Amino acid sequence: MYKLLVLALFLLETVRSAVFFSYLPALAAQQNYHLMVAGGATAAHYFAETAGKIIAGRLIDRHGPALITAGMFCTTCLFYPIWETPSPGLLIALALASGIAVSFTWPGIISQVAPVGHPRRASRMGLVFAAWMGGNGAGLVGLNFWLDYLPAAALAGLTVLLILATICCWYYHKRACQQPIVWPSHDRDPNHLLATVQQMLGQDFFVRFILPGMFTQILTAGMLLPVLPVYARVSWRMTGAEYSWLVICGGAAAILALYPFGCLADRTGPRHQLSTGFVATALVLLTLRTAQDIRTIFALAVLLGLSYAAILPAWNNLLARLIPPEQQATGWGVFATVEGLGLSLGNLVGALTARYFTPSFTLLAAAFLLAAVGTVYFCTLTSALNTEGESGEHEH
Numbered sequence: 001m002y003k004l005l006v007l008a009l010f011l012l013e014t015v016r017s018a019v020f021f022s023y024l025p026a027l028a029a030q031q032n033y034h035l036m037v038a039g040g041a042t043a044a045h046y047f048a049e050t051a052g053k054i055i056a057g058r059l060i061d062r063h064g065p066a067l068i069t070a071g072m073f074c075t076t077c078l079f080y081p082i083w084e085t086p087s088p089g090l091l092i093a094l095a096l097a098s099g100i101a102v103s104f105t106w107p108g109i110i111s112q113v114a115p116v117g118h119p120r121r122a123s124r125m126g127l128v129f130a131a132w133m134g135g136n137g138a139g140l141v142g143l144n145f146w147l148d149y150l151p152a153a154a155l156a157g158l159t160v161l162l163i164l165a166t167i168c169c170w171y172y173h174k175r176a177c178q179q180p181i182v183w184p185s186h187d188r189d190p191n192h193l194l195a196t197v198q199q200m201l202g203q204d205f206f207v208r209f210i211l212p213g214m215f216t217q218i219l220t221a222g223m224l225l226p227v228l229p230v231y232a233r234v235s236w237r238m239t240g241a242e243y244s245w246l247v248i249c250g251g252a253a254a255i256l257a258l259y260p261f262g263c264l265a266d267r268t269g270p271r272h273q274l275s276t277g278f279v280a281t282a283l284v285l286l287t288l289r290t291a292q293d294i295r296t297i298f299a300l301a302v303l304l305g306l307s308y309a310a311i312l313p314a315w316n317n318l319l320a321r322l323i324p325p326e327q328q329a330t331g332w333g334v335f336a337t338v339e340g341l342g343l344s345l346g347n348l349v350g351a352l353t354a355r356y357f358t359p360s361f362t363l364l365a366a367a368f369l370l371a372a373v374g375t376v377y378f379c380t381l382t383s384a385l386n387t388e389g390e391s392g393e394h395e396h
Contacts, residue, residue, distance in 0.1 A: 001175055002113045002124065004168040006131045008072065009109050011165040012102070013135025015158045018143035019082060020045060020095075023154075037088040041095035048099030049106075050340035057107035057333025061326070065112055069169040071104030076162040083155050106336055111328035112172075114320075119266065122317040126262025129312050130255045137251050141244075206322055209381065213274070214319075216373045217311065218339045220366040222346015223353065224285075231359040236297060246301050253305030262313035270314040271381045277310035278374025285367040289360050321385075 024038040060067050078098040085091050114124035146154050232238040232246065265273050284304045291297050323331030353362045 001172055003127075004172040005068070005109045005113050006127050008165040008168040008172075009105065009128065010131035010135040010138075011161045011168075012072065012075070012105060013132055014139040014142070015079065015161050015165075016045075016102070017136040017139030018146075018158060019079065019139075021140050022143040023083070037091065040088075041082075041092045044092050045095040045099040045102075046340075048096045049103045050337055052100045052103030053107055053333035053336045053340075054330065055333070056103040057111075057329035057331070058327075060104060060108045060111065060329035065108055065169075065173050067104050068108040068112070069166065069173050071101045071108070072162070072166040072169045074098075074101035075105075076159070076166055079162060080155075080159055103333075107329040107332040110332045114316075116320045116323050116325045116328050116331075120263075121320060122265035122313040123259060123262035125316045126258035126260070126265075126309075126313040129316075130258040133251060133258070134255045137248065137255070141248065209377075210319065210322065213315070213373050213377065214335075214339065215342055216369045217278075217315065218342035219346040219349065220369055222343040222348075223350030223362055223366050225350065226347055227350050227354045227359045227362045230354065231363070234359065236292065236294075242294075246298060249298055250301035250305040253302040254309040255305075257306050257309035258313060261310045265314040265317055269385075270318045271377065271385075273310055273314040274318070274381070275374045275378035277307050277314070278370045278377065280310070281307040282367040282371035282374065285363050285370070289363050 020042040024041060056067070056071070075098055078094055078101060082091060082094050082098070085094065110125070110128060113128055114121045118124065143154065143158075146157065229243060232243045238246070261273065281304065284300050284307060288297070288300050288304075291300060319335055350362050353365060
C-alpha cells in the first residue's frame with residue numbers, strides 16, 4: 001500500500017517541475033510579462049512549502065494521513081488556475097497558496113512510507129527519493145516534448161496526473177488508516193511544538209555529528225547548482241543540449257541506484273556508506289576540475305550520481321534516530337525546513353565564490369568540505385552511535 005504514496009509523490013513532483021521550471025518561463029515570454037514574475041512565482045511556491053513543513057508535519061501527527069489527501073486535493077485545485085491566469089499578482093498568490101498545500105506531502109509521505117524503526121527503512125527512503133528525483137526530471141524534460149507534439153493536451157494531462165495523485169492518497173488513507181489515532185494529552189499543548197523542535201535540535205548527537213554533515217551536504221549541493229552550468233559552458237565548452245544530457249545521465253544513475261543503496265544501508269549501517277559516499281563525491285568533483293574529454297565527463301557525471309545515491313538513504317536513516325516515533329511528520333518537517341534553508345544559503349555561497357574567485361575554486365571548496373565530513377564520519381561515527389544509543393537507553 002505504501003507504494004501508492006510513492007507514486008503520488010512521483011506524479012506531484014512531475015507536475016511541479018513541469019509547471020515551475022518549464023511552463024512558467026515559456027508563459028512569461030508568451031504573455032509579455034517579465035521573467036522575474038515567473039521566478040517570483042517559483043520562489044514563492046518553494047518558500048511557502050519550506051516554511052510550512054514544520055506546521056504541516058505537526059498537523060499530520062495530530063490528525064493523521066487524511067491531511068495528505070486534503071493537501072493533494074487543494075494542490076490540484078490551485079494548480080489549474082496557474083495555467084490560465086493573466087495576472088502576475090494572482091499567479092504569485094496561487095503559487096504561494098499551492099506551496100502551502102504541497103507542504104503536507106513530504107513529511108506526511110515519509111512518515112507513512114518509511115516510519116521510524118522500520119527494519120527496511122533505508123530501502124524505502126531510497127524509493128521515496130527515487131520518486132522525488134524521477135518526478136523532477138520527468139516533468140522538466142517531459143513537458144518540453146509534450147508542448148512540442150501535443151500542446152493542446154498539456155494542461156489536461158498535468159491536471160489528470162494531479163487527480164491520479166489525489167486518488168492514490170485517498171485510497172491509501174481509506175485502506176491503511178482504519179484504526180482511530182489516540183494522541184497523548186500533552187500533544188495538544190500549543191507550546192509542545194516548540195518544545196519538540198528544541199528537544200530534537202538541542203541533542204548533543206545532533207549538534208556534534210548530524211548538524212555538520214547536514215550543513216555540509218546541503219551547502220555543497222547548493223554551491224554547485226548555480227556554478228555547474230557556467231563551468232560546463234566555459235571550461236568544457238558544452239552546449240545547452242549537451243549539458244542537459246549530462247544532467248540526465250547523472251540523475252538517471254542516482255535514481256536507479258537509490259533503492260539498492262537503501263537496501264545496503266539497511267544491512268550494513270550508515271558509517272561505511274556515508275563516509276564512502278562523501279569521499280567519493282569529493283574525488284569526483286576534484287577529477288571534474290581537470291577533465292576535458294566528453295566521454296570522461298559523462299562517466300564522472302554517472303559516478304557523481306552514484307555517490308549521491310549512496311549518501312541519501314543512509315543519511316536519512318541516520319536522521320531518523322533523532323525523531324520521536326509519535327512525532328515523525330513533525331520531525332521530518334523540521335529537518336526538511338533546515339535543509340531547505342541550507343540549500344538557499346549554498347546557492348548564495350556558490351555564486352559568491354564563483355564571482356570573487358573562480359567556478360573551479362567552488363568545486364575545490366565543495367570537494368574539501370565533503371572529504372572532511374567523510375573522513376570525520378569514518379573515524380568517529382560508530383563510537384558516536386554507540387554513545388547515543390547508550391544515552392537513549394539510560395533516558396528510558
